[in-house]
Amino acid sequence: MKTFDLLVIGDANPDVVIGPVNQPLTFGQRERLVPTGSLCLGGSAAIMACGAARLGLSVAFAGRIGDDPAGAFVRAALEERGVDTTALVVDAILPTPLTTVLTSAGDRAILTAAGCLPATTAYDVPAELLRSVRHVHAASFYLMPELASGLAGLFKEARSNKATTSLDTNDDPADRWDRMVLDPVLRVTDILLPNAAEAHALTGHPVLADAAGILARRGPLVVVKNGADGAIAHDGSSVLRAEALPIEPVDTVGAGDSFDAGFVTAVLRGLGRPQALAIAAACGSLSTRAAGGTAAQPDWDLALESAR
Template sequence: MPYDLLVIGDVNPDVVVGPVAGALAFGQREQLVEHGRLVLGGSAAIMACGAARLGLRVAFAGRVGDDPAGAFVRQALVARGVDTSHLVVDPQLPTPLTAIVTTADGDRAILTSPGCLAATGPEDVPAELLSSARHVHSASFFLMPRLARSLAELFAEARAHGASTSLDTNDDPAGRWDRALLNPVLKVTDVLLPNAAEARALSGEDQPADAAGALARLGPTVVVKDGARGALARAGTESVRVPALPVEPVDSVGAGDSFDAGFVAARLRGLDLRASLAVAVACGSLSTRAHGGTAAQPTWDEACAATEPKGT
């Protein structure tokens, strides 16, 4: 097939500033921070770049505005080897914009102006792309309600052409975590990739392992990103956990999306569940070595080397 991976979802510029000491000060007070960057953002876009960096042939489907922000993200995707020939330009609505404020302990606040995200829909995903990829990944499920309502159909069509599928819902800003909307998609999703907080919200379970088990019973292999504890996966009755790498993070923005890219790339190369999870943890960890979501994404050789025991 022409593509190893089709990524469907969000792309926008990120303005990342920080770290902020203490709480944000309102009342028109100006606070100085050490770093400020204009970088490529959007969970789907960062995942696509990470997969291309790992050697996959990647196409992107989504929507941007006819504005400088849209031109910026298109150029950034192309520079990282992602095919944007099917990226739709909205003639009326602007490109989404996100401001990320980081803290010294690795936490962050995320403010997003959705722009054309709500207008993104199934018509932005051409049928020829669904039939031309070995794997289809979608992200930011709750930010794009029109696309979310049609994603089960899109995934089913991709599967009919022999593709596997994966989903990273990311956060739900509304806090509803609509299972009636999500459950039909999970029935045609091969891999679900939440972080621990998202897994708890989606499942109603308190512990990540219990959450993974509950979600896996709905059909997909569930891979949970568990921060400093590494990650865990549940496929049927098989459970696997891999510890985090000892990396001193510079910026954790986009680490989960790089993790997603590593897991999908490993599975497409035929690695088993444990080995794929180890590669994913390596990709997520190594991506934190520089500011922004894409600057430090590893190559396949770098990710594999990071999974090898020291001294080998």
């Protein structure tokens, strides 16, 4: 009997979401006013974990925070949303990561002070936890190089205990998209969950379906988020598509992570690939109804109903 449905490994931090920013930013101590600002839980892994818990999965989180008020905020926010934080390591030296998100007309710019993220390693994930879950998801691959170098080993261990695996690489701030580190992980990844820009960057191919196919032939099922244009899934030979919901977004921060939560939850509930893709697209769309990544995440009944 598994203790948790899902273990999420990766980044967790406070987000300060500001915007919309409707004019270019300038230095020289010039101040600009924006309509809204919010302090909320951020980090791709943390938002995905909260989305999956909201959808009804039992979820554990493994990662690293600092011994500071920001870290206490992160732990409390995860626990409020039903995520187990027993494996959340407190770094005695480095601070909790901090992110500022500037929103503008459906797009965003992200500034992150990495704090303890580069110190996160595979050794932060308890072996007994890997043995007690049905699925392991990792996020923000390129923000945590030490964890990235050990992730293939973690995924292999999870699979040896009959768990499935998924990865959302997120962006690479260095813009290198290193295949030498990523390819060993893809060989033990069941589901890869990039967005369209990441799929293009990972392959260098301008056509989205072709980029997804290239990635799928490197091992995993590839499920690509494409904003208002919905999503596609590619298994190396065939393509599925799902539409986004017609929602006017308040804030798209974390929509892709809520999509990830929807797809993984649907798969773990035994649904077929077409329905899982539709539910994931619904979860991503619904999450944009409020500011921040977690405030508007749907429960399972709403996600299921919206995907019909």
